Every structure is written in structure tokens, then in C-alpha cells.
Amino acid sequence: MNLGDLQLLEDSSWRVLLSAVVAVVLALVVHRVGAVVIWRITRGLPVAGMVARRCWRPSRVALPLIALQAVWQAAPDTLALISQVRHGNALLLLATLTWLALRAIDGVAQGIISQHSVEVEDNLNARRIHTQTRLLARTAGFMVLVAGLSLMLMTFPGARQLGASLLASAGVIGIVAGIAARPVFSNLIAGLQIALAQPLRIDDVLIVQGEWGRVEEITGTYVVLKIWDERRLVIPLQWFIENPFQNWTRNSAQIIGTVFVWVDYRMPLEPLRQAARQACEAAAEWDKRLCLLQVVEAGERSMQLRVLVTSGNSSLNWDLRCKVREALVDFMQREYPQFLPLMRAEVTGGVERPQGAGPTGQLPPHA
Structure with a gap:
């Protein structure tokens, strides 16, 4: 030159x-x-x-x-x-x-x-949109990231085959069902199923493995369940596809709660019904749909009463149940303490035997 x-x-x-x-x-x-x-x-x-x-x-x-x-x-x-x-x-x-x-x-x-704010009373549609949007956005982001990495690898002559294979894999993720056997891709496909079928959403109330909590976060691989005592239960997305679980807010947050009380057979029921009604009416958590007291079991020593109460959501219903239970116990302690559950015994000739036993102290066959 x-x-x-x-x-x-x-x-x-x-x-x-x-x-x-x-x-x-x-x-x-x-x-x-x-x-x-x-x-x-x-x-x-x-x-x-x-x-x-x-x-x-x-x-x-x-x-x-x-x-x-x-x-x-x-x-x-x-x-x-x-x-x-x-x-x-x-x-x-x-x-x-x-x-x-x-x-x-x-x-x-x-x-x-x-x-779509979830800070409203009826946020069912907002929670559905939040869940679908976040899951689909994470899935699309993963696909874009894989595609970008593949294109960068394809600029190197030695890694061009690897980049092409990776790019082909990204396009097959949503089509080939067999690739779901891999842990990462199985959770990815589970996320798409959850986003489309909506078995759970952000802020849903779930019962998972005996734990009560709200869905706090849904990522591309796992769901974070906030337990009532501030613990966090982290569950893979694939688990919700393969296992049953309870969703208390699937269609509505309204719920019916139960309060059980055991009383003596001599306890009159009408005063208790009135006390339960007054307790519901005095509680702000009651939504005025149902407040019903029924005898659901008649045992050998006492009878079991069940009070059905309704609220707008499960958290309010828990507080309402506690208030009704406390009101009924307080009412019986003040007005009918003699009709609380008792263990009866009959003393005859210096020998104590349970009430209803025969002269020999043995219970009759039908008992």
C-alpha cells in the first residue's frame, strides 16, 4: 500500500x-x-x-x-x-x-x-383482568427474552445452530404439549392455563393444604398465598393444575358461615333465636341475608345448635361468627346458666349410676 x-x-x-x-x-x-x-x-x-x-x-x-x-x-x-x-x-x-x-x-x-382498581367493593372483574394481564405479560416477556437471546447467538457463526434451535424452541413452547414435562416450561404452560381458565385470581381467598389465605402474587412460576397469620405459602403453578383446592371467591366474595353451640335439652330455643338475631343486627359485618338457628344434632347428653350467618366476604364472616358465638355464650351465662351442657347422674341406694340405667345399674339395650 x-x-x-x-x-x-x-x-x-x-x-x-x-x-x-x-x-x-x-x-x-x-x-x-x-x-x-x-x-x-x-x-x-x-x-x-x-x-x-x-x-x-x-x-x-x-x-x-x-x-x-x-x-x-x-x-x-x-x-x-x-x-x-x-x-x-x-x-x-x-x-x-x-x-x-x-x-x-x-x-x-x-x-x-x-x-381496573381492586380497591372497590365488587372487584371480581378487576381481579380477573389483573391475573390474566400479569400472567400473559410475563409469558410474552419470557418469549421475547428467549427470542432476543437466540438472535444474538445467531450472529456468531459458531453458535448459529444453537441460536436457531433456541429460537425454534421458543416458538414451539405454546404448541408442543410434550415440552411441558420440563419444570420451567410446565409452569409456563400452567400459567397460561390459569390466565385463560381463571381457577384463581389475585386477592382470591383459597384453602390450600388446610391453610386459609389470600392470593398475594402470581408470578410466571409460582403463587404466593398470604396466610391469615402473616405467613407466606409459595406454591408452584403446576400444583394448581394437578391438585384440587378451595376457592371461596370464585364467583362472589359472599359467604355463609356457621356457629355451633351445645346446650341442654331443657333449653328453650326461641330466646336463643332472638339473641342470635340481635347479635347479627348489632354487627356491622352482617349483610342482612341470613341469620338462622337450627338444631342439627341430638346427642345422648346435649343437643347441638347451628347458626348460619352471612357476610360480604370471608374476613368479615369470621369476625361475625366470633361475635355471634360470644353473644350466645354470654346470653346463656346470664339468662339460662342452668341449661348449659350437663353430665347427669342418678344416685339410688348409695350407688351412683347414669340417668336412664336399669335397677342393676346397666343401661337398657336401646341406649
Whole structure:
């Protein structure tokens, strides 16, 4: 290479660098102007506005990288290290575009969730939308992440086959049922099933393995159940597909609770019914649907009473049941203490035998 060629190559390098600087500056100006215009257009649109805010940072990086990639592709191949610069810029661009897609998905999810508050009395539809949106957003984010990683690997000649295989796997996740045997993908498919079929939602009240709690969080792999005593039960998503569980708020949060009381057979029932009714009417937790006292069992020593009471949700019903139970016990202690459950015995000729026994002290056959 003679002196003229070196001079020409040096001039080309300076022109390429100058073009790169100008391209970056123009890209930042375009981003700034475009961001202002988009924010004004989406000001009254919750979902689009949230997407615009979430995508501001990654787009600020992506536009200069796109401009630089155009400059590097137009540069002559004789420049030193130009192939390495093109490859590095392409990797950064793919990573930034993946980041941009993830932020856009998150913006859509947050925009939808913000329009449906769960801080209302009837939040069944809002909880359904929250659950579906979060699970679908996490699934879409996982797919985008796998696709981005695959495309980055495919830029390396030695890893192109691995990248193609990984990208093919990402497209097969939702189609091939056999891939669900793998733990990660099984939870992913379980998340899609839960999002579409809705057996449980955010803030649902569940009974899982004898534990009572509310669904606090649903991730892409597990569900966090907040137990009433502030503990957290972490359960894999696949468990809810394969095992039965109780959902107390599947269609409505309203619930019927029971209060059991044991009393003597001589206890009159009408005063207890009135006391139960007064206890329900005095409790703010009662929703005025049902307050019913019934005899549900007649044992050999006492009878069992059941009081059915209703509330708007399970937490209120628990407090209502406690209040009714305390009111009935207090009423009997004050008004009818002699009719609390007793162990009767009959003394005949100095020999104590249970009431109802024969002369020999033996119980009759029908007893």
C-alpha cells in the first residue's frame, strides 16, 4: 500500500467517524422531538401513555444504535476493525430492542391494570383482568427474552445452530404439549392455563393444604398465598393444575358461615333465636341475608345448635361468627346458666349410676 492509499484510508476513517457523530446527534434530536409529540398524543390514553413512558429510555438508546449501524454498513470494508464494530453494534442493537420490547409489554400490562382498581367493593372483574394481564405479560416477556437471546447467538457463526434451535424452541413452547414435562416450561404452560381458565385470581381467598389465605402474587412460576397469620405459602403453578383446592371467591366474595353451640335439652330455643338475631343486627359485618338457628344434632347428653350467618366476604364472616358465638355464650351465662351442657347422674341406694340405667345399674339395650 502506497502513501496515497494510506492518505485515502485515513480520510475515509475521518469521514466515517464524522458521519457517526452526526448520525448520533440527529438520532437524539429525533428522539427528543418524537417523545414530546408522542407524550402529547397519548396524554389522555392510559395504555398508550404508559407504553410511551416505559419505552422512553430504551428508545433513547435504540435510535442512535440504529443510526450507527447504518453508518457502519455504509462504511468501506477496508477500514480497520470495521467487521468487529458492525458485529458489536448489532449485538448492542439486538439487546436494546429486546429491552424495548420488554418495556413495551410491561407498559401495556401496567396501563390495563391501572384502569381496573381492586380497591372497590365488587372487584371480581378487576381481579380477573389483573391475573390474566400479569400472567400473559410475563409469558410474552419470557418469549421475547428467549427470542432476543437466540438472535444474538445467531450472529456468531459458531453458535448459529444453537441460536436457531433456541429460537425454534421458543416458538414451539405454546404448541408442543410434550415440552411441558420440563419444570420451567410446565409452569409456563400452567400459567397460561390459569390466565385463560381463571381457577384463581389475585386477592382470591383459597384453602390450600388446610391453610386459609389470600392470593398475594402470581408470578410466571409460582403463587404466593398470604396466610391469615402473616405467613407466606409459595406454591408452584403446576400444583394448581394437578391438585384440587378451595376457592371461596370464585364467583362472589359472599359467604355463609356457621356457629355451633351445645346446650341442654331443657333449653328453650326461641330466646336463643332472638339473641342470635340481635347479635347479627348489632354487627356491622352482617349483610342482612341470613341469620338462622337450627338444631342439627341430638346427642345422648346435649343437643347441638347451628347458626348460619352471612357476610360480604370471608374476613368479615369470621369476625361475625366470633361475635355471634360470644353473644350466645354470654346470653346463656346470664339468662339460662342452668341449661348449659350437663353430665347427669342418678344416685339410688348409695350407688351412683347414669340417668336412664336399669335397677342393676346397666343401661337398657336401646341406649
